[in-house]
Amino acid sequence: xxxxxxxxxxxxxxxxxxxxxxxxxxxxxxxxxxxxxxxxxxxxxxxxxxxxxxxxxxxxxxxxxxxxxxxxxxxxxxxxxxxxxxxxxxxxxxxxxxxxxxxxxxxxxxxxxxxxxxxxxxxxxxxxxxxxxxxxxxxxxxxxxxxxxxxxxxxxxxxxxxxxxxxxxxxxxxxxxxxxxxxxxxxxxxxxxxxxxxxxxxxxxxxxxxxxxxxxxxxxxxxxxxxxxxxxxxxxxxxxxxxxxxxxxxx
Numbered sequence: 100x101x102x103x104x105x106x107x108x109x110x111x112x113x114x115x116x117x118x119x120x121x122x123x124x125x126x127x128x129x130x131x132x133x134x135x136x137x138x139x140x141x142x143x144x145x146x147x148x149x150x151x152x153x154x155x156x157x158x159x160x161x162x163x164x165x166x167x168x169x170x171x172x173x174x175x176x177x178x179x180x181x182x183x184x185x186x187x188x189x190x191x192x193x194x195x196x197x198x199x200x201x202x203x204x205x206x207x208x209x210x211x212x213x214x215x216x217x218x219x220x221x222x223x224x225x226x227x228x229x230x231x232x233x234x235x236x237x238x239x240x241x242x243x244x245x246x247x248x249x250x251x252x253x254x255x256x257x258x259x260x261x262x263x264x265x266x267x268x269x270x271x272x273x274x275x276x277x278x279x280x281x282x283x284x285x286x287x288x289x290x291x292x293x294x295x296x297x298x299x300x301x302x303x304x305x306x307x308x309x310x311x312x313x314x315x316x317x318x319x320x321x322x323x324x325x326x327x328x329x330x331x332x333x334x335x336x337x338x339x340x341x342x343x344x345x346x347x348x349x350x
Contacts (some may be wrong), residue, residue, distance in 0.1 A: 101189065103196050109134070115164035115193065123164030125197055129313075130169035136329045137306035137326040140293045141264045142170055143233065144310050147230050147320050148262060151244050156180040158219065158227050160212035160257065162189045165205070166195065171229075172203040181206040181223070183234075184213055216252035229258045233266040250286040257312070263287070265309040268337030280309060280344040287311035292335040292343075293324060297344065299333060 102119075102153065106112040113129030114121055124134035133139040147169070148155055154177035160167060162184040172179050180203070184190050187209045199205060210218045212234040230253055253263055264282065267276045284290050294307035310316075315336075325334045335343060 101192050113164070113197065115197075119191075123166050125164040125169065126167050129176055130166075131165065134168060135306070136268060136295060137308050138166060139289055139329055140308045140324075140327075140332075141167060141266075142174075142265060143324055144173060144293070144308075145229055146174065146264060146327075147316070147323060151256060152176075155225055155228035156223070156258075157181070157229045157231065158183070158215065158223065158301065159231045159233070160215060161231075162186075162193060163233070164193055165190070165199065166190070167233075168203065168205055168229055169200055172200045176202060177204075179204050179206075181219060183210060183212050183218055185206045185209070185211055185234075213249060216256060219256065221276040224256055229262050230256055230263045231263065232263065232318060241325075246280065247286055250282060254287060254311075254313075257319050260314055261312060263309075264308075264313040265311065267292075267294075267307040267309055268305075269307060270304050273299075274308060277344050278342070283309050283311050284341060288313055289315040290335075290336065290340060291316060291321075291324075292340050294333055295329070296331050296333045298334075299335075 102116045112126040115123040126132045155182045159182040165181045190207045213350050260327045291310045298307045
């Protein structure tokens with residue numbers, strides 16, 4: 100069951116909940132204002148793709164309130180975007196209550212996000228600039244989403260300079276996010292973890308972000324992501340990230 104309620108503290112904003120669990124925050128007055136820290140970090144990576152303001156091609160695994168599709172349309176008009184959502188009524192209900200910005204081009208596909216590579220049009224294969232994996236929220240990661248086969252299928256969708264963004268929920272135990280990170284490291288040549296410093300230590304609820312691609316961030320891009328926050332911010336890659344993922348010594 101979807102519920103949409105005004106945010107009592109942010110004028111023009113609403114929260115979207117599914118079965119009583121808050122999933123998204125949408126600022127209708129200004130879609131560029133991203134509320135959740137992990138979504139803001141994803142937005143920072145999106146900003147670093149290609150030329151600032153130029154249209155890009157994105158795929159979103161999971162709809163929620165369509166927060167990032169709105170952000171992309173506001174910051175990069177003319178972008179082509181696709182969303183895969185298992186619930187056939189989710190997108191239509193959200194768009195009916197919270198219309199997309201004028202000019203938004205959003206294709207919707209009903210199905211399991213784990214089948215993304217077969218559900219999307221063939222023309223997208225090898226041409227996606229940003230692929231957002233945010234189709235679960237909290238709890239154990241679905242086993243299939245940790246398989247190398249699933250991750251390889253996502254990498255095949257990306258353009259040569261494209262980036263996979265993964266929402267990495269954390270909680271009392273870090274075994275699941277560390278295992279998920281290790282799987283991504285085993286599949287992609289370059290992986291960067293973005294988050295708050297407290298997220299690297301067990302016992303803190305929240306979300307980290309993995310940015311995986313076939314190319315590394317340049318020193319300037321890396322510095323820009325670090326500076327963009329939200330603060331306090333931590334950025335791990337290379338041997339430091341591998342150490343955290345495989346044995347936790349980086350924490």
